[in-house]
Amino acid sequence: MSKKITLMAIITLFALTILYFTGAFNRDVVTAQRFVNLQQGDNAHEGFRRAHAKGICLAGSFESTGELAKYSQAKVFDLGATPFVGRFSIAGNNPTAPDLKAPVRSLAFSITSNDNQEWRVAMNTPPVMAVATPDAFFKQLQALSPDPVTKKRNPEKIKAFFAAHPESAAFNDWKASYTPTNSFATEQYHSINAFYLVDKNDEKHAVRWIAKPQLSDENIQPLNNDSPDALQLQLKDQVAQSSVKFDMLFSFATEEDDENNPTVLWSQSRKTINAGTLVISRLQAQEGGVCENMNFDPLVLPTGIEPSADPILRARGAAYAESFRRRAKEVLLTN
Amino acid sequence: MNTITKYSASSMLIHWAMALIILSMLFLGLSMVQSLAVWQVEAIQLHKSFGVLALILVTIRLINKVLYKSPALPPSVPKPQALAAHLTQVGLYASMILMPISGWLMQSADERTVSFFGLFTLPNLVSKNIEVYAFFREAHGLIAYAFLLFIFMHVSAALYHGLIKQDGVLGSMLPGKHK
Numbered sequence: 125m126s127k128k129i130t131l132m133a134i135i136t137l138f139a140l141t142i143l144y145f146t147g148a149f150n151r152d153v154v155t156a157q158r159f160v161n162l163q164q165g166d167n168a169h170e171g172f173r174r175a176h177a178k179g180i181c182l183a184g185s186f187e188s189t190g191e192l193a194k195y196s197q198a199k200v201f202d203l204g205a206t207p208f209v210g211r212f213s214i215a216g217n218n219p220t221a222p223d224l225k226a227p228v229r230s231l232a233f234s235i236t237s238n239d240n241q242e243w244r245v246a247m248n249t250p251p252v253m254a255v256a257t258p259d260a261f262f263k264q265l266q267a268l269s270p271d272p273v274t275k276k277r278n279p280e281k282i283k284a285f286f287a288a289h290p291e292s293a294a295f296n297d298w299k300a301s302y303t304p305t306n307s308f309a310t311e312q313y314h315s316i317n318a319f320y321l322v323d324k325n326d327e328k329h330a331v332r333w334i335a336k337p338q339l340s341d342e343n344i345q346p347l348n349n350d351s352p353d354a355l356q357l358q359l360k361d362q363v364a365q366s367s368v369k370f371d372m373l374f375s376f377a378t379e380e381d382d383e384n385n386p387t388v389l390w391s392q393s394r395k396t397i398n399a400g401t402l403v404i405s406r407l408q409a410q411e412g413g414v415c416e417n418m419n420f421d422p423l424v425l426p427t428g429i430e431p432s433a434d435p436i437l438r439a440r441g442a443a444y445a446e447s448f449r450r451r452a453k454e455v456l457l458t459n
Numbered sequence: 460m461n462t463i464t465k466y467s468a469s470s471m472l473i474h475w476a477m478a479l480i481i482l483s484m485l486f487l488g489l490s491m492v493q494s495l496a497v498w499q500v501e502a503i504q505l506h507k508s509f510g511v512l513a514l515i516l517v518t519i520r521l522i523n524k525v526l527y528k529s530p531a532l533p534p535s536v537p538k539p540q541a542l543a544a545h546l547t548q549v550g551l552y553a554s555m556i557l558m559p560i561s562g563w564l565m566q567s568a569d570e571r572t573v574s575f576f577g578l579f580t581l582p583n584l585v586s587k588n589i590e591v592y593a594f595f596r597e598a599h600g601l602i603a604y605a606f607l608l609f610i611f612m613h614v615s616a617a618l619y620h621g622l623i624k625q626d627g628v629l630g631s632m633l634p635g636k637h638k
Contacts, residue, residue, distance in 0.1 A: 127622045127623060128622075128623065130622060131618055131619060131622045131623060134618055135614075135615050135618065138611065138614060138615075139611065141486075142607050142611065145485070145486040145489040145490060146489055146604075147489070147493050153493075154495060155493040155494065155495065156492065156493055156494070156495055157493060159495065242570065258495040417587070417588075417589035419569060423500055424571065431500055433497055435495075435496075435497050438495075438496070438497045438498075438499055438500050439495035439496075439499070441499060441500060441503070442491070442492065442493070442494060442495055442499050443495065445492070446492070448569075448592075449593075449596055451589075452589045452590070452592050452593035452596060453593045453596075453597060455589050455590060455593060456589075456590045456593035456594060456597075459590060
């Protein structure tokens with residue numbers, strides 16, 4: 125009799141262990157799945173990215189100055205040009221949203237150096253995050269989500285969230301001072317999170333980078349404010365005229381900076397190196413375009429670049445993977 | 460008639476080594492696709508490295524299975540149970556082979572590299588394709604659940620033989636003298 129009980133006990137324990145790892149008991153933990161559920165909302169746009177659904181593909185060449193080569197083994201920083209493909213996009217889960225309503229704009233690219241090592245980059249217009257952990261970021265998205273009944277944002281909820289998160293000060297300062305530009309080509313895009321450059325002696329250098337536009341709103345093609353695709357149309361006119369360029373400026377952390385905290389701005393006085401210029405010379409519609417089926421996971425890095433321990437950065441891989449998995453499955457099942 | 464009652468030492472070694480790796484890999488895999496924790500990045504690297512190891516080990520195991528005879532189930536085992544045991548074993552072997560291969564293919568289809576503890580990198584099997592990625596990504600997940608089910612049945616049956624029946628079936632995979 126006792127042997128039967130022992131057997132049942134072991135089998136039950138084993139079954140519970142399996143269920144535990146499937147996530148059956150952690151309903152309150154913020155997982156990649158819960159995160160993407162929140163991003164996609166009640167009506168997922170099938171086959172599209174769950175975040176930054178609307179965008180336009182681009183291609184061009186990264187013309188490296190060679191100045192960053194002594195800080196990183198990544199071949200892409202050696203003097204010379206390397207082709208890349210990428211994407212401009214706007215925040216939100218709606219692939220047909222009006223361009224000018226989006227609070228955040230993005231530039232992503234994928235570049236493969238001649239030693240076949242790929243670097244995927246995803247940059248946004250804000251220089252910092254409002255919060256420093258995935259859990260807090262989840263709560264931020266919840267607070268910003270429209271009420272399911274009224275379909276409107278609740279200002280009280282948003283106020284309460286930011287009051288409870290004083291670390292959002294730098295983000296809110298940026299938000300208050302930020303005016304969207306008239307073009308994807310004139311925005312400044314930030315890595316937000318910090319990474320390590322790893323040099324030939326395996327020394328690590330904590331950096332953040334920005335893509336700084338060479339064009340400004342004074343010298344660009346006009347923007348048609350009435351079109352829902354205003355930014356894409358403007359960009360097409362712009363690229364038809366001449367290539368669109370961004371300088372890739374890398375800032376180096378000092379002892380004062382915490383590379384694992386994405387909510388704090390680094391001083392302007394930090395050592396900054398111009399790694400080279402992103403020269404965007406061609407555009408392509410997202411549908412059927414080269415960027416459509418790419419996952420710009422910023423944790424795909426070449427030898428010579430490593431992720432910091434920033435909890436937000438490290439959460440991006442799993443969240444991007446879940447979004448990519450869902451749309452990949454939808455593409456497979458509808459074709 | 461097959462008269463051996465125990466698995467060879469090499470079979471036992473590879474069985475228990477793979478049991479440890481496979482259970483760790485399945486639990487790690489289930490955790491890392493959900494978790495947003497900081498260890499997620501290193502977990503994926505480990506998962507890929509141990510996946511390559513599992514693929515190497517299952518290859519050795521298949522060769523070992525041809526070289527060394529496996530003990531038969533005792534005649535006291537009823538026919539339906541023997542059939543269930545056989546089917547579970549087929550499922551376990553199929554899972555052992557398909558898990559690492561589907562993982563390798565899904566990584567290839569998103570142009571991601573699979574490195575073996577930084578020592579070498581596997582070649583990409585297919586070019587970048589979202590539908591190929593989707594197929595093998597879903598397969599990798601579904602096979603994982605099937606694998607867990609087969610393992611559960613296998614472990615339950617082994618313990619049933621060892622604790623209740625005491626017919627030497629569990630002992631055949633344990634070192635030392637067992638009845």
